[in-house]
Amino acid sequence: MITRMFMVWFALVLGGLAAHATDKGGAAGSVLSLDDCRAIWNLAAGRSDLGRDQAQPYVPDFAAVDVNGDGKITNAEFRAGCETGLVHKARRAD
Structure with a gap:
């Protein structure tokens, strides 16, 4: 449990550093805003964890x-x- 918490914390720290180095767009590879991230989570998972297909x-x-x-x-x-x-916004179908 402690290892998992450390890994998530470490990812959050790295995420904070990456946020300063990248733009705030919605394209793949760019950092999403907190609001966009929450909206995508609610759409994809809601209150449960995400499986690979979701x-x-x-x-x-x-x-x-x-x-x-x-x-x-x-x-x-x-x-x-x-x-x-x-994580990025879902791509539109061509």
Whole structure:
């Protein structure tokens, strides 16, 4: 449990540093605003953790966001992913 908390904390710290180094857009690889991150979480997961299928439209690299490797993305992991540019707004169908 402590290791997981440290990993999430570490990801949040790195996310804060990345936020200063990138723009605040919605494109893949850019840092999402907290409001955009919350909106995407509520749309994709609501009150539960995200599985791989639920995360797919928003998280191209599931393993990078699932920092503890348990096969699901928690809200804390998702927020850290938003802050590091690993989560993006769903792409429109062409």
